[in-house]
Amino acid sequence: MQEEGSAGVDDDTARGVGELTGTLPAGLGFRIDDPVEHEREREALAAALFGTAAQQLKIGRFTVLERIGQGGMGTVYAAYDEELDRKVAVKVLRRRGGDGAAAAARLRREAQAMARLSHPNTVTVHEVGEHEDEIYVAMEFVRGLSLDRWISRDPPRPWREVLEVFRQAGLGLAAAHEAGIVHRDFKPHNVIRGDDGVVRVLDFGLARALESPASGEGESGDSRTQMEAERSAGAGELGLSSSSGASTLDEKLTVTGTLLGTPAYMAPEQWLGRKIDARTDQFGFCASLYQALHGQMPFAGNTAAALLDAVLEGRVREPANPRVPAWINRAVLRGLASKPGDRHRSMAALVELLGRDPARVRRRWIGGALLVALVAGGSAALTLALREDEPEACTGFDQALATSFDASRLERAGAAMLATKVSYAGDTWERIGPRLQRYADDWVGHGEAACRAHHDGRLSSTLFDRSTACLARGRHSLDTLLTVFESADAGVVEGAVDAVAKLPDLAGCVDEGRLAAEVSGSSDPEVAAAVAVERERLARARVLHDTGRLDESRALLDEALARARELDEPALLAEVELARGTVAQEDWNAEEADAALGRALATALIIGDAAVAAEAAARRIHVRGTMQVRFSEALVDLDYGAALLERAGKRGTLAWLYFNNAGTLQDTRGADDEARVLYGRALAALEQLGDEDRIEAVFTHSNLAQLEAEHHRFAEGIAAQREALAAAERLYGPRHPMSATLLYILANMLSEADLLAEARTQGERALALEVELHGEDSPALAPHLALLAKLANRRGDYEEAATLASRGLAVLDEPDFFTVRLRHILGEARIGQGRVAEGVASHRAALALARERFAERPAQLAWSYQALALGLLAESPEARPEAREQALHAVELREASPDSSEVELGAALVCLARVEMALGEETAAATLERVAATLAELPFDSPLRAEVRQRQGELDAG
Known part of the structure; x- marks a missing residue:
C-alpha cells in the first residue's frame, strides 16, 4: 500500500x-x-x-x-x-x-x-x-441499509411498502438486462435502500468475474454431478430461519468454481449448472420478494438436498401473509417457475405487472362489461374508469377476466381431464395448467399496458379499440378452451397441448405496429360491434377444432361466413375464409382448403391486409405443393408469400409457417438444398420469439430430419430427429401419442443407418408406448411390429421376426399398406427358418394385394416384385426363370417411377443380377457394372456398394 x-x-x-x-x-x-x-x-x-x-x-x-x-x-x-x-x-x-x-x-x-x-x-x-x-x-x-437489514428492522412491513421498494430494484435489474448484463446473485443483501429512499442494486456479475478459470468462463458450469452427490449424501443441517430466511444457505458457493449464486435464492438452472440468463435473475428477485412479503423463504429445506428437491420440483410454500393480494402472489409464483420459459417474459414485464395499485382507482371495471364498453368506445369508457388526479392507474383487468378464468375453474378443468383416465392425462395437465395461468396473467398485464399507453397518448383511440377487441378474442378463446376442458374426453386430452399453444397471440394486442396494420372496418358502432362478435365466434371455432369438436367448429364457421357476407365487411370475410381454409387443411381436405384459402388471399389483397394474405399464401403452398403435388402453382405462391411476408413484417409464427411450408414444398419436389435452407430459416424465426420450446419446432426438426435421412445424411437426420423427440417429450410429455410417433420415426432412421441395436431399443420403446395408448390388439401397433420384425430378420432371428410379423397381421382389421409389408417380412422369415414354400406363398400373397390395392404406387409394387424374386431364387432352380421375370418387373417400375431413388433402383438391379448369376447369364456382369457406376456418383457411401463388390467377386471367382 x-x-x-x-x-x-x-x-x-x-x-x-x-x-x-x-x-x-x-x-x-x-x-x-x-x-x-x-x-x-x-x-x-x-x-x-x-x-x-x-x-x-x-x-x-x-x-x-x-x-x-x-x-x-x-x-x-x-x-x-x-x-x-x-x-x-x-x-x-x-x-x-x-x-x-x-x-x-x-x-x-x-x-x-x-x-x-x-x-x-x-x-x-x-x-x-x-x-x-x-x-x-x-x-x-x-x-x-441493505434490504435484508431493512426488512428485518421493523417486521412485518406493509406489503405496499415492500412492493414499492422491490419495484425500484426490479427497474434496476430490468435496465441491466436491457444492457445485456445479468446479475447472477440477486438477493436482499445485494440491494441497498438509501437514506434518500432510492433503492439501488449492486454487485452485478462480480461472482462470475471471480470464478476460478478451472470452471470455465462460460455462462454456466457443469455442477450437476456435485449437486446430485450432495442430494444423495443428504448434506448438513442448514438451520433455516422461518422469519428472515437467514441461514448458512446464504453463503455463496462461487468459491468452489462450480455454482454462481446463493443457494436460498438460486434458480434450478443455477443448481444444475445450465445456461444462466435474465430469467435466472427474475427467479432470485421473486424469491427475495416472497421472503419480504411473507417472512419466509419460498422453498422449504433444512439441507441442501431438501432445498434442491423443493426448487427443482417447484414446491413453493403456501403464502403466509393473508394481507398480500392474490394477484401479487400469482406474479411472484410465476417468477419462481422451475422452467425459465414458464416465468415472465422479461424483468420489465414483471415490474410492469407489479406496478399496479388498486387503491389508486376510484371504481373498478367489472366483468364482461369492461370489454363491451371498450369495443364500443374505448376512450370514453376509459375516462370513467380512471381518477382524474391519477390517470396512470389502469386496473381491474383481473376482475374482467374473472368471469372467464379463475383458480376454481382451472381446478375443475384439471380434474375433468384426469377423470378421463387417459394414461398421459396427468402429464398433459402438468404442462398446460401453468400455461393457462400464464396466459391469464399475460392477458391482465397486456390489458393494463394498453390502457396506460392510451391514457399517456402513446396509443390512439382507434388503436386502443383494436387492442381491446384483440384482448376480447383472447379472453373468449380462453373461456371456450376451459369449457371444453371441463367436459374433457380422450380426444380433448390428446389435442390439449396444441390447443393451448394455438390460443391467440396476446403480444399483438399491444404491438402498435401490428394494430396500425389492421384494416379499418366500418365506422358504424353497431357494425363494428357485430364484427367484433363474429371475430370472437371465429376464435371459439378455432378452439373447438383444435380440441376435436369438429362438428361444432364447422357450424360456427358456417354461421360466421353467412354473417360476414350479410355485414359486407371484407376484412372479416377474409378472416373467416382463412379460418375455414386452415381447418380444411388440417383435416387434409385439400380441395376445400385450396378454395377457401384462395378466397381469403384474394380478398385480403384487395383490401391490403398483408398479414391475412401472407398466412393464406403460406398455407396454400402446403396445400398445393405437398397435398396436391401441383408444384408449378405452389411455386407461384412461394413468390407471393415471400413478398407478403416481407410486407407483414416477418413476424414470429407467421414467418415460421411460411418458411416451414416452403421447405416442405421444396422437399417434396426434390430441391433438397433449398428445403434445408428454408427449414433452417423456419427454426431461426422461432428462436427470435425467445421461448425455450414451441410445438412448431417439433415439426420442423422432424421435417429436416427426414430430409437428411432420405439422402443418407444419417448423422444429421438422427440428430434433428432427436431434437424433435426431446422437444415433444418436454411439451407433450413422454407418454403422448406425438412422442410415440416421433420415437417410431427415430427408430426407422436408426435402422436405415445400420444402427440396429439402438433401432431395436427405440422401436421397442415406441411399441410399448403404443400398447399403453391403444391396447394390445390395436391396428396402430402394425407399423411398430413391422419395424421390429424387419430388424429381427436383419440380425438372423427368424423365429422372432415370424412371431412379430404374425402378430402385426393379426391386429390389422382390414388389408392395407402394412399388410403387404408384414407379409413380405413374414415371407423372408419363413425362408430364413427353412420353410421356403411358406415364405414364397407369403410373398405371392403380398404381391397380389399390392397389385390390387396399390397399382398407382409403382414404388410399392417394385418392392413387392423384388421381394418375390428373391424368394423364388431361394426356392428351387426351377423357379429361377420366374424370379428373373419378377426382378425385371421391379427394375422397370423403379426406372419409370419419379419417386424411386438411385439406391432403390440399384437394389432392384442387384436383385436382377443375382437371378442372372444363378441362371448363368452373361448379362449379370453388365448389370452389376451399371449399379456400380450409378452408386459411384452418389455423395454418400451406400451399403449397397459392398454387396455389388461381393457379387462382382463371386462372378470373378466363378
Whole structure:
C-alpha cells in the first residue's frame, strides 16, 4: 500500500509489527487474508507501540477512510477520491484461486459493462483496478441499509411498502438486462435502500468475474454431478430461519468454481449448472420478494438436498401473509417457475405487472362489461374508469377476466381431464395448467399496458379499440378452451397441448405496429360491434377444432361466413375464409382448403391486409405443393408469400409457417438444398420469439430430419430427429401419442443407418408406448411390429421376426399398406427358418394385394416384385426363370417411377443380377457394372456398394 508524507515506519519496525501480528491470537480483528485490513492494523499497532503517526493508506488513487463492511466476496471501505472531490465505496475482492491476470481481466470486463450502465436504481461503478495484486472496484457511495437489514428492522412491513421498494430494484435489474448484463446473485443483501429512499442494486456479475478459470468462463458450469452427490449424501443441517430466511444457505458457493449464486435464492438452472440468463435473475428477485412479503423463504429445506428437491420440483410454500393480494402472489409464483420459459417474459414485464395499485382507482371495471364498453368506445369508457388526479392507474383487468378464468375453474378443468383416465392425462395437465395461468396473467398485464399507453397518448383511440377487441378474442378463446376442458374426453386430452399453444397471440394486442396494420372496418358502432362478435365466434371455432369438436367448429364457421357476407365487411370475410381454409387443411381436405384459402388471399389483397394474405399464401403452398403435388402453382405462391411476408413484417409464427411450408414444398419436389435452407430459416424465426420450446419446432426438426435421412445424411437426420423427440417429450410429455410417433420415426432412421441395436431399443420403446395408448390388439401397433420384425430378420432371428410379423397381421382389421409389408417380412422369415414354400406363398400373397390395392404406387409394387424374386431364387432352380421375370418387373417400375431413388433402383438391379448369376447369364456382369457406376456418383457411401463388390467377386471367382 502507498504511504503519504515523510513520516513512516522503518523496516525493522515493520518486521516487528509483522511478526507480532502473525502471532496474535484469533479474534483480535486481524485477517492475514485481507491485506488492506492487515496493513491498517499494522499501522494502528505501530502507532500504539512506538508512537509513530499512522499513515493514510490508499487503494489506487483512493484514500481509505474506514472499513464499512465485509462479506463473502471481500471487504468494503469508505474512501475519498481527491481528483473528483467525492466520497466513494471501494470493494477489495478476495481472490479465489486461479490465474490472477485472468481473474483481473474477467473482473474488468464485468465492471466496464456496469460502468456503461447508468440508471437510478443501480449503484454506479466508477473504476476497476488492481493494486499490489489486489483487485478493487470503486463505486458510488450510498448511505443506507441493505434490504435484508431493512426488512428485518421493523417486521412485518406493509406489503405496499415492500412492493414499492422491490419495484425500484426490479427497474434496476430490468435496465441491466436491457444492457445485456445479468446479475447472477440477486438477493436482499445485494440491494441497498438509501437514506434518500432510492433503492439501488449492486454487485452485478462480480461472482462470475471471480470464478476460478478451472470452471470455465462460460455462462454456466457443469455442477450437476456435485449437486446430485450432495442430494444423495443428504448434506448438513442448514438451520433455516422461518422469519428472515437467514441461514448458512446464504453463503455463496462461487468459491468452489462450480455454482454462481446463493443457494436460498438460486434458480434450478443455477443448481444444475445450465445456461444462466435474465430469467435466472427474475427467479432470485421473486424469491427475495416472497421472503419480504411473507417472512419466509419460498422453498422449504433444512439441507441442501431438501432445498434442491423443493426448487427443482417447484414446491413453493403456501403464502403466509393473508394481507398480500392474490394477484401479487400469482406474479411472484410465476417468477419462481422451475422452467425459465414458464416465468415472465422479461424483468420489465414483471415490474410492469407489479406496478399496479388498486387503491389508486376510484371504481373498478367489472366483468364482461369492461370489454363491451371498450369495443364500443374505448376512450370514453376509459375516462370513467380512471381518477382524474391519477390517470396512470389502469386496473381491474383481473376482475374482467374473472368471469372467464379463475383458480376454481382451472381446478375443475384439471380434474375433468384426469377423470378421463387417459394414461398421459396427468402429464398433459402438468404442462398446460401453468400455461393457462400464464396466459391469464399475460392477458391482465397486456390489458393494463394498453390502457396506460392510451391514457399517456402513446396509443390512439382507434388503436386502443383494436387492442381491446384483440384482448376480447383472447379472453373468449380462453373461456371456450376451459369449457371444453371441463367436459374433457380422450380426444380433448390428446389435442390439449396444441390447443393451448394455438390460443391467440396476446403480444399483438399491444404491438402498435401490428394494430396500425389492421384494416379499418366500418365506422358504424353497431357494425363494428357485430364484427367484433363474429371475430370472437371465429376464435371459439378455432378452439373447438383444435380440441376435436369438429362438428361444432364447422357450424360456427358456417354461421360466421353467412354473417360476414350479410355485414359486407371484407376484412372479416377474409378472416373467416382463412379460418375455414386452415381447418380444411388440417383435416387434409385439400380441395376445400385450396378454395377457401384462395378466397381469403384474394380478398385480403384487395383490401391490403398483408398479414391475412401472407398466412393464406403460406398455407396454400402446403396445400398445393405437398397435398396436391401441383408444384408449378405452389411455386407461384412461394413468390407471393415471400413478398407478403416481407410486407407483414416477418413476424414470429407467421414467418415460421411460411418458411416451414416452403421447405416442405421444396422437399417434396426434390430441391433438397433449398428445403434445408428454408427449414433452417423456419427454426431461426422461432428462436427470435425467445421461448425455450414451441410445438412448431417439433415439426420442423422432424421435417429436416427426414430430409437428411432420405439422402443418407444419417448423422444429421438422427440428430434433428432427436431434437424433435426431446422437444415433444418436454411439451407433450413422454407418454403422448406425438412422442410415440416421433420415437417410431427415430427408430426407422436408426435402422436405415445400420444402427440396429439402438433401432431395436427405440422401436421397442415406441411399441410399448403404443400398447399403453391403444391396447394390445390395436391396428396402430402394425407399423411398430413391422419395424421390429424387419430388424429381427436383419440380425438372423427368424423365429422372432415370424412371431412379430404374425402378430402385426393379426391386429390389422382390414388389408392395407402394412399388410403387404408384414407379409413380405413374414415371407423372408419363413425362408430364413427353412420353410421356403411358406415364405414364397407369403410373398405371392403380398404381391397380389399390392397389385390390387396399390397399382398407382409403382414404388410399392417394385418392392413387392423384388421381394418375390428373391424368394423364388431361394426356392428351387426351377423357379429361377420366374424370379428373373419378377426382378425385371421391379427394375422397370423403379426406372419409370419419379419417386424411386438411385439406391432403390440399384437394389432392384442387384436383385436382377443375382437371378442372372444363378441362371448363368452373361448379362449379370453388365448389370452389376451399371449399379456400380450409378452408386459411384452418389455423395454418400451406400451399403449397397459392398454387396455389388461381393457379387462382382463371386462372378470373378466363378
